[in-house]
Amino acid sequence: MHSVANTDARRRWREQQLAQQRRRLHPDVAQGDLEGFALVRPDGSLTAEVVHVQWMDNHPAGPDTHVTVSFADGSNVEFAFDVPVVKVRAADLHTVSPDDARQAAPSGWGADSERWDKA
Numbered sequence: 001m002h003s004v005a006n007t008d009a010r011r012r013w014r015e016q017q018l019a020q021q022r023r024r025l026h027p028d029v030a031q032g033d034l035e036g037f038a039l040v041r042p043d044g045s046l047t048a049e050v051v052h053v054q055w056m057d058n059h060p061a062g063p064d065t066h067v068t069v070s071f072a073d074g075s076n077v078e079f080a081f082d083v084p085v086v087k088v089r090a091a092d093l094h095t096v097s098p099d100d101a102r103q104a105a106p107s108g109w110g111a112d113s114e115r116w117d118k119a
Helices: 005-023 090-095 097-104
Strands: 025-027 037-039 050-055 066-071 076-080 085-090 111-113
Touching: 037 050, 037 090, 085 090
Parallel strands: none
Antiparallel strands: 025 085, 037 085, 050 066, 066 076, 076 111
16 A cells, blocks of 8 residues: 555656656747757657757848758758747757657747758
């Protein structure tokens, strides 16, 4: 038979685990500090690690309006400034469940652009 103290301890442990999991998913914006993080796509999948964020000064919409985010797998995504993103430290990727990623997924995303590893 389980004691009340044991049940309370389990509940507290589960709540701590959930709180810790939520802290692994960080909201940011496309022009934010993203290097060293993976991003959550709108479908809840995770990108490769961000290796560079380039502000596009010569963008047709004007300077300080768009960024290109480059990922370790060679892909690039162009984002407008202030597009909300959700990031996960690369070291924490294995601890984020698919359900948590789907729940945290942003509603918007950028546009795929030319791969940096094929240029």
